[in-house]
Amino acid sequence: xxxxxxxxxxxxxxxxxxxxxxxxxxxxxxxxxxxxxxxxxxxxxxxxxxxxxxxxxxxxxxxxxxxxxxxxxxxxxxxxxxxxxxxxxxxxxxxxxxxxxxxxxxxxxxxxxxxxxxxxxxxxxxxxxxxxxxxxxxxxxxxxxxxxxxxxxxxxxxxxxxxxxxxxxxxxxxxxxxxxxxxxxxxxxxxxxxxxxxxxxxxxxxxxxxxxxxxxxxxxxxxxxxxxxx
Numbered sequence: 001x002x003x004x005x006x007x008x009x010x011x012x013x014x015x016x017x018x019x020x021x022x023x024x025x026x027x028x029x030x031x032x033x034x035x036x037x038x039x040x041x042x043x044x045x046x047x048x049x050x051x052x053x054x055x056x057x058x059x060x061x062x063x064x065x066x067x068x069x070x071x072x073x074x075x076x077x078x079x080x081x082x083x084x085x086x087x088x089x090x091x092x093x094x095x096x097x098x099x100x101x102x103x104x105x106x107x108x109x110x111x112x113x114x115x116x117x118x119x120x121x122x123x124x125x126x127x128x129x130x131x132x133x134x135x136x137x138x139x140x141x142x143x144x145x146x147x148x149x150x151x152x153x154x155x156x157x158x159x160x161x162x163x164x165x166x167x168x169x170x171x172x173x174x175x176x177x178x179x180x181x182x183x184x185x186x187x188x189x190x191x192x193x194x195x196x197x198x199x200x201x202x203x204x205x206x207x208x209x210x211x212x213x214x215x216x217x218x219x220x221x222x223x224x225x226x227x228x229x230x
Contacts, residue, residue: 046218048216051216055102062082063113077193078197084159084198085202087102087106088132089202089205090129091128091129093142093213094133096134099129103126107120107122124158148202
């Protein structure tokens with residue numbers, strides 16, 4: 001969400017010149033900060049009810065498909081992390097607070113459905129969405145090519161954190177003799193193929209997800225995003 005400074009300057013100039021037109025509406029928009037850029041450069045990240053429902057349904061579908069479908073569609077013995085792909089897309093398109101909530105809810109849902117340790121996925125996905133929405137998203141500018149360029153690195157980092165984090169918990173609970181017999185081999189045989197598979201799913205979802213997100217945004221008029229106005 002970015003202020004359109006040029007529009008604000010125009011409003012001030014009109015008010016000083018006494019030719020403000022609809023001064024009540026201009027004053028309201030200026031005082032409440034409802035003058036924003038709406039182009040590709042400043043991507044609309046405002047959360048609407050449609051976007052909340054869309055993100056929730058996308059995560060739910062990812063959880064179901066990951067266990068019900070992709071268990072039988074493994075490549076090189078691994079399956080993609082469909083939930084991670086959807087969460088990354090949602091975090092790249094939304095604001096930080098929404099990403100945090102979505103990550104926590106998604107993670108706890110996985111913990112309840114098939115997680116070994118209650119709260120593990122909730123914490124990991126919360127951190128994943130926070131990092132993506134707070135650090136990565138402002139640099140993406142709402143462009144799908146930027147998403148595709150940075151996604152492999154994010155997926156690899158988060159997949160590694162999930163894998164080694166779960167193993168550390170198992171080691172702490174004395175359910176594993178050591179972290180991994182060969183950590184390097186585990187990365188090459190398990191994490192790298194899973195990262196590639198997850199990235200392919202991410203690439204397939206990137207365009208339709210982003211298009212749907214834009215369609216469910218705020219109503220626009222004349223290049224500016226319209227918020228509730230009097």
